[in-house]
Amino acid sequence: MTRINANYLNLPxxxxxxxxxxxxxxxxxxxxxARIIRLGIGDVAGPLSPVVIQAxxxxxxxxxxxxxxxxxxxxxxxxxLRNTIAAAEYAELPVSPDxxxxxxxxxxxxxxxxxxxxxxxxxxxxxxxxxxxxxxxxMAGRAGRADEDGRFKGLIYLPCTAENNFVPExxxxxxxxxxxxxxxxxxxxxxxTVLTRSQLQVWVDxxxxxxxxxxxxxxxxxxxxxxxxPRSIYEIPGAxxxxxxxxxxxxxxxxxxxxxxxAVVPKTVTGTGPDGKRVPxxxxxxxxxxxxxxxxxxxxxxxAEATHSPEGKAETxxxxxxxxxxxxxxxxxxxxxxxxxxxxxxSPYVWLRLPGDMDSWQFxxxxxxxxxxxxxxxxxxxxxxxxxxxxxxxGNQADTAEAIDRLRGLSL
Amino acid sequence: MTRINANYLNLPxxxxxxxxxxxxxxxxxxxxxARIIRLGIGDVAGPLSPVVIQAxxxxxxxxxxxxxxxxxxxxxxxxxLRNTIAAAEYAELPVSPDxxxxxxxxxxxxxxxxxxxxxxxxxxxxxxxxxxxxxxxxMAGRAGRADEDGRFKGLIYLPCTAENNFVPExxxxxxxxxxxxxxxxxxxxxxxTVLTRSQLQVWVDxxxxxxxxxxxxxxxxxxxxxxxxPRSIYEIPGAxxxxxxxxxxxxxxxxxxxxxxxAVVPKTVTGTGPDGKRVPxxxxxxxxxxxxxxxxxxxxxxxAEATHSPEGKAETxxxxxxxxxxxxxxxxxxxxxxxxxxxxxxSPYVWLRLPGDMDSWQFxxxxxxxxxxxxxxxxxxxxxxxxxxxxxxxGNQADTAEAIDRLRGLSL
Numbered sequence: 001m002t003r004i005n006a007n008y009l010n011l012p013x014x015x016x017x018x019x020x021x022x023x024x025x026x027x028x029x030x031x032x033x034a035r036i037i038r039l040g041i042g043d044v045a046g047p048l049s050p051v052v053i054q055a056x057x058x059x060x061x062x063x064x065x066x067x068x069x070x071x072x073x074x075x076x077x078x079x080x081l082r083n084t085i086a087a088a089e090y091a092e093l094p095v096s097p098d099x100x101x102x103x104x105x106x107x108x109x110x111x112x113x114x115x116x117x118x119x120x121x122x123x124x125x126x127x128x129x130x131x132x133x134x135x136x137x138x139m140a141g142r143a144g145r146a147d148e149d150g151r152f153k154g155l156i157y158l159p160c161t162a163e164n165n166f167v168p169e170x171x172x173x174x175x176x177x178x179x180x181x182x183x184x185x186x187x188x189x190x191x192x193t194v195l196t197r198s199q200l201q202v203w204v205d206x207x208x209x210x211x212x213x214x215x216x217x218x219x220x221x222x223x224x225x226x227x228x229x230p231r232s233i234y235e236i237p238g239a240x241x242x243x244x245x246x247x248x249x250x251x252x253x254x255x256x257x258x259x260x261x262x263a264v265v266p267k268t269v270t271g272t273g274p275d276g277k278r279v280p281x282x283x284x285x286x287x288x289x290x291x292x293x294x295x296x297x298x299x300x301x302x303x304a305e306a307t308h309s310p311e312g313k314a315e316t317x318x319x320x321x322x323x324x325x326x327x328x329x330x331x332x333x334x335x336x337x338x339x340x341x342x343x344x345x346x347s348p349y350v351w352l353r354l355p356g357d358m359d360s361w362q363f364x365x366x367x368x369x370x371x372x373x374x375x376x377x378x379x380x381x382x383x384x385x386x387x388x389x390x391x392x393x394x395g396n397q398a399d400t401a402e403a404i405d406r407l408r409g410l411s412l
Numbered sequence: 413m414t415r416i417n418a419n420y421l422n423l424p425x426x427x428x429x430x431x432x433x434x435x436x437x438x439x440x441x442x443x444x445x446a447r448i449i450r451l452g453i454g455d456v457a458g459p460l461s462p463v464v465i466q467a468x469x470x471x472x473x474x475x476x477x478x479x480x481x482x483x484x485x486x487x488x489x490x491x492x493l494r495n496t497i498a499a500a501e502y503a504e505l506p507v508s509p510d511x512x513x514x515x516x517x518x519x520x521x522x523x524x525x526x527x528x529x530x531x532x533x534x535x536x537x538x539x540x541x542x543x544x545x546x547x548x549x550x551m552a553g554r555a556g557r558a559d560e561d562g563r564f565k566g567l568i569y570l571p572c573t574a575e576n577n578f579v580p581e582x583x584x585x586x587x588x589x590x591x592x593x594x595x596x597x598x599x600x601x602x603x604x605t606v607l608t609r610s611q612l613q614v615w616v617d618x619x620x621x622x623x624x625x626x627x628x629x630x631x632x633x634x635x636x637x638x639x640x641x642p643r644s645i646y647e648i649p650g651a652x653x654x655x656x657x658x659x660x661x662x663x664x665x666x667x668x669x670x671x672x673x674x675a676v677v678p679k680t681v682t683g684t685g686p687d688g689k690r691v692p693x694x695x696x697x698x699x700x701x702x703x704x705x706x707x708x709x710x711x712x713x714x715x716a717e718a719t720h721s722p723e724g725k726a727e728t729x730x731x732x733x734x735x736x737x738x739x740x741x742x743x744x745x746x747x748x749x750x751x752x753x754x755x756x757x758x759s760p761y762v763w764l765r766l767p768g769d770m771d772s773w774q775f776x777x778x779x780x781x782x783x784x785x786x787x788x789x790x791x792x793x794x795x796x797x798x799x800x801x802x803x804x805x806x807g808n809q810a811d812t813a814e815a816i817d818r819l820r821g822l823s824l
Contacts, residue, residue, distance in 0.1 A: 046481030069458030112705030
């Protein structure tokens with residue numbers, strides 16, 4: 001009898017963005033004339049930049065020539081890209097090329113990395129946050145069931161609210177219930193907030209003192225403009241022993257449809273084996289990837305390499321500047337409407353506190369019906385997002401400006 | 413305390429092909445003048461065909477234009493590809509487009525699919541076979557530890573040997589120990605053998621009678637030339653209720669470096685939930701993919717689409733014909749040397765029974781040292797492969813011809 005993994009039945013009804021897509025499709029079918037503006041899912045407006053297109057074209061041409069064809073590449077990624085990343089992104093930090101694992105995206109890495117750990121590890125995560133962290137652990141049986149607010153009994157939630165400026169506090173749990181694994185995402189998705197160096201140091205120190213691991217999602221580091229805000233957790237002393245970092249080309253270089261990201265797994269980060277011995281996570285992740293992954297597409301790795309060139313960096317800077325300008329305009333609009341809002345600086349995300357007791361899916365439907373705008377309900381990011389709503393700066397400028405006009409006309 | 417998934421410690425030392433690469437690198441460093449011919453890992457000689465290159469170039473150009481740019485695609489794959497596959501590959505079979513899930517490769521799908529099942533499901537697999545099936549289940553805790561021959565206590569091995577013509581027999585275990593999940597791969601990797609329609613029907617009937625699931629790896633179906641050999645398990649009556657099929661563009665169209673494959677999950681295939689209710693695997697796999705995967709690269713999906721065009725099919729046929737001719741030549745050479753050999757028809761693989769008690773890693777080292785040829789040790793495919801060795805027809809014709817000359821000179 002093929003018994004299923006019953007943990008799947010504990011998941012919420014649908015993956016957040018699938019549910020958003022379903023509701024939008026239903027609305028569009030009923031209102032074919034409505035011009036919908038999407039400020040919801042964190043997709044970029046595109047197109048890919050010239051330097052990326054050139055790199056792709058060159059790599060495609062190579063794949064058509066016997067002398068330059070490349071078949072299976074290393075599951076960990078090609079050295080040309082690992083070396084380039086180490087030099088461009090971690091030049092002054094203690095990260096070596098062979099600690100960088102190229103993948104087809106940070107979502108996959110963040111979903112899969114928990115496989116390396118025992119089924120009864122205790123998981124902490126900020127609330128709200130990117131839903132993949134919770135969902136992947138629900139599927140692995142670490143979270144148990146959710147209550148009616150979507151709060152899983154087995155997860156340790158670190159509330160990030162307007163009251164604490166969206167900065168998580170250390171878990172207030174008895175010593176024996178402290179988390180083994182802590183997911184942090186800064187600049188945060190969805191709140192758009194960042195941690196200062198000293199705020200992040202608190203977490204690194206906590207992980208070191210409690211033999212915990214930090215899974216640091218830095219997918220939005222390229223949006224940081226403020227000096228002194230860490231882009232990598234390895235800027236924090238001691239992090240190399242307790243933190244794995246995840247990065248993405250999706251938002252920075254428009255790779256949402258190309259698919260490339262990477263995980264940094266320092267050789268000094270360890271977990272505890274059943275005999276109490278320390279086991280390097282680098283070896284475990286390498287085994288996971290070589291067994292269940294076959295490498296990121298060669299042509300995509302060449303495109304990723306191009307983003308680190310001077311021209312590529314300039315193009316990324318221009319694109320992220322534009323998204324930041326959009327986010328700031330959305331934020332300013334809500335502020336001028338007297339609403340409470342976070343993000344929009346150092347981040348493409350704007351996080352709106354809904355008026356009164358309004359529920360985020362209720363606002364989703366209202367926004368779609370009244371303004372033909374798609375945003376993302378805060379509830380999708382955790383129970384703490386129930387009265388919040390996420391907007392993104394990833395639209396193009398004209399659409400964003402029109403969306404802002406429509407937002408100003410909302411009757412809330 | 414971050415406790416690791418201790419099941420990882422039960423894995424063999426390294427993933428098969430990583431160990432092969434390591435030994436080759438060591439040999440090359442010591443013998444820089446040796447011209448090594450690789451008939452080992454199942455990589456194609458390339459290059460990509462003109463119709464695939466054209467499709468890639470067109471898709472790349474689109475990604476550089478705002479009007480045609482595509483960001484996040486559906487995690488399940490674009491409809492253009494799902495529809496094309498359904499029409500081209502399953503026209504006369506009961507498979508609908510929304511039962512086809514596009515991925516970045518069959519290896520990933522075959523590694524990940526076991527996540528959908530309870531941790532105590534019993535797994536059967538042919539011996540020898542592609543190592544990912546066993547390794548993924550070891551990592552999930554379903555296999556326990558291996559004995560010194562690499563035989564895992566928790567797996568049900570279905571021996572495929574020269575004695576039974578490499579056709580697995582139904583498991584000879586008591587009723588209460590029958591497998592819940594059965595991995596079958598035909599044309600088989602590594603033995604190169606195929607199942608007839610009636611031989612495959614036996615397995616479908618067994619799965620139906622025993623409420624078991626067949627995970628059918630059809631990565632090599634494009635090499636079948638013999639009429640009457642099923643290319644898809646859905647050619648077998650009743651399979652739609654008990655089988656999931658996996659396919660790949662790697663070997664058929666040279667996509668080993670591009671990365672694309674797909675899984676067919678009929679909506680009629682179910683597992684059993686904890687309350688005894690039937691749960692469609694289609695919904696579970698959809699949830700897995702939407703949570704932990706972000707879709708195959710758009711440009712690669714366009715390339716995959718192109719392989720199904722008349723020109724694409726002709727090119728695939730020409731490429732697979734060439735690989736088959738290589739495989740047949742290798743097989744014929746061994747036969748003329750008086751050795752026992754399988755495969756080389758309907759398959760790019762040739763499976764050599766080593767003389768006497770020779771061990772496969774011993775032969776690997778001998779072959780590399782004497783003939784500068786890289787093959788794949790049978791032991792890497794399971795305990796039943798200990799005295800066998802795999803060669804592939806994926807080299808180019810000239811290299812294969814030279815390799816055959818060198819093989820004839822071996823002193824065994």
